[in-house]
Amino acid sequence: VGTYVEAQPRSESFKGSWHAAEVLRVFHGDVLVAYLDLHDPAAGEDPLQEWLRARDVRPEPPADRPEGFPDAVLEKGDRCEFRYEGAWWDVLVQGAEEPAEGGGRLYSVKPVSFNEKHAARGPALRPPWVFKHGEWHWTYNSKTRKVERLGPPRDPPRRVQHSVLPKGTPLLEPEVHEQTERAAAARAPAPPAIDEDGYGPPTAKASSYAEGTERAGADGRTWVVVMNENGASVWSLPGQAGFFIERERRKLQERRDRKRKELRATAAAAAITKGTAAKGGAGRASGRVEEAGGVVSAMDPRPPPPPPPRKVGKAGKQVPPPRAPLGVDHDRALEAVHQVLTRLGEGALDAVAGDMLEPSAESDTGFEGVSAQGGDGAAGRGPYLVSHGARQIGTCQSALRGAQLRALFLACARA
Numbered sequence: 122v123g124t125y126v127e128a129q130p131r132s133e134s135f136k137g138s139w140h141a142a143e144v145l146r147v148f149h150g151d152v153l154v155a156y157l158d159l160h161d162p163a164a165g166e167d168p169l170q171e172w173l174r175a176r177d178v179r180p181e182p183p184a185d186r187p188e189g190f191p192d193a194v195l196e197k198g199d200r201c202e203f204r205y206e207g208a209w210w211d212v213l214v215q216g217a218e219e220p221a222e223g224g225g226r227l228y229s230v231k232p233v234s235f236n237e238k239h240a241a242r243g244p245a246l247r248p249p250w251v252f253k254h255g256e257w258h259w260t261y262n263s264k265t266r267k268v269e270r271l272g273p274p275r276d277p278p279r280r281v282q283h284s285v286l287p288k289g290t291p292l293l294e295p296e297v298h299e300q301t302e303r304a305a306a307a308r309a310p311a312p313p314a315i316d317e318d319g320y321g322p323p324t325a326k327a328s329s330y331a332e333g334t335e336r337a338g339a340d341g342r343t344w345v346v347v348m349n350e351n352g353a354s355v356w357s358l359p360g361q362a363g364f365f366i367e368r369e370r371r372k373l374q375e376r377r378d379r380k381r382k383e384l385r386a387t388a389a390a391a392a393i394t395k396g397t398a399a400k401g402g403a404g405r406a407s408g409r410v411e412e413a414g415g416v417v418s419a420m421d422p423r424p425p426p427p428p429p430p431r432k433v434g435k436a437g438k439q440v441p442p443p444r445a446p447l448g449v450d451h452d453r454a455l456e457a458v459h460q461v462l463t464r465l466g467e468g469a470l471d472a473v474a475g476d477m478l479e480p481s482a483e484s485d486t487g488f489e490g491v492s493a494q495g496g497d498g499a500a501g502r503g504p505y506l507v508s509h510g511a512r513q514i515g516t517c518q519s520a521l522r523g524a525q526l527r528a529l530f531l532a533c534a535r536a
Contacts, residue, residue: 122147124278127209128154129177130169137211137234139202143285144178145170148295152178155285158207168285170293180274182250183257187269191246192226200260203230204245211249212239315340322356330354384465384472451512457533458514458526470525477528490514491523 128142129135142154152173159169187194195201195214202209212230215238220226225243232239248259248269257271315321321339330336330346332354338344346354347362349369357365461469479489486493492506494516505523507514507530514530517523 123281125181125281126152126154126178126278127181128152128156128171128173128179130156130159130171131173131177135208137232138208139179140208141181142178143168143281145286145292148172150175151295153293153295154178157285167287167290170286172293172295179252180278182247182252183271183275187248187259190248191228191243195228195246200233200249201230202247202249203232203239203241204247205239209247320358327354327356380465380468381472384461384469451509451534454530454534455514458530461529461533467522470522470529473525473528473532477532478524479528486520486523488520488524488527490527491517491520493520 122144124144126142126144127139129139140159141157143157144152145155146153152175153170154173155168155170157168161167161169191201195217197214197216199214201212201214203212204210211233213233215229215231217229218227228241228246230239230241230246231237251258251260256273259269259271319340321342322344323336323338325336327346332346332348334346335343338356342358344356345359347357347366349355349366355362355366355369480487481489484490484492486505490508492508494504494506504516504518505520506516507523507527509527509530515526517526
């Protein structure tokens, strides 16, 4: 408070310009300034007061110019700042005329935010200063993006000896600003959570960085990217790679187990509910649960029970056990499949066990009930039509997906 700064007004009429101002007050990180060259129309000749975000206020730029600026530096297309009507405006150099006797080079400049041109000589131009992370930089070449670093301010801020506001002028109250602050806080994203073990790695994915990259985590500690045995990137604290690789493996396994449980529960619930309602009455519910238990077991990732012994025919060939008659309620089974896929997506088909698929030597795809539309199944091109008897179940882009969809349909039909 009580120092000279440069500020960017919020009005679109002053977009891309920096104005000299005095700091009057700081409130919740925002700054109340009074402009030296702008006046409030409603208050006569009193300087204009305005609340600004901290990013729109900066110290006074260095008074010293870089060596050779502007004649030895600026070219057509470069950026600089142009002194006009008491403020410094962000402009692009459109061209330059060689100096005549006794005069400097004459530049043609165009404001970045407005469609107009001005003529300027060297004293009316300065580098496009940028104050970032407490240091001064300037970038003048728009093609090569060359950045010159000057460093932190060398001199302390200039103190105001006599305020630009007349004595007794009331300061602008921040009531509207407080409402804006509360609304912005309500919209702000929640801070990154720290897990139950007290760890908080960076929010960005480790796969976005090269191995060995260090970043600050949500817990304030330094984290580094390491690689596990499968080549996947993992965030780890320095010197503890083995612990965090194993920790990430356990978390991944837990997510997979949870997804499988959701799939089994959804398939069973959909089949039991629809099956009981279709047949009517609660007396058949226990039988439905037993049959649904077989479907759940078939989808369970644990080893399935051993198959029943097969009979041997006269020629010594094994005879497959007779299938239980399938009285398929086509619409009910399709609705159950739809519920499973709607909730879990196409990944639900990945949980279908391999022994549920029905191979067929007569089908061009090698799977029962899966045929290529257009007769291209032998060439491995889709789409593939999935059916049961004369009724269509759906279409898939691969024969394997079609066999998995048909197996899921039959599992829901038998439940």
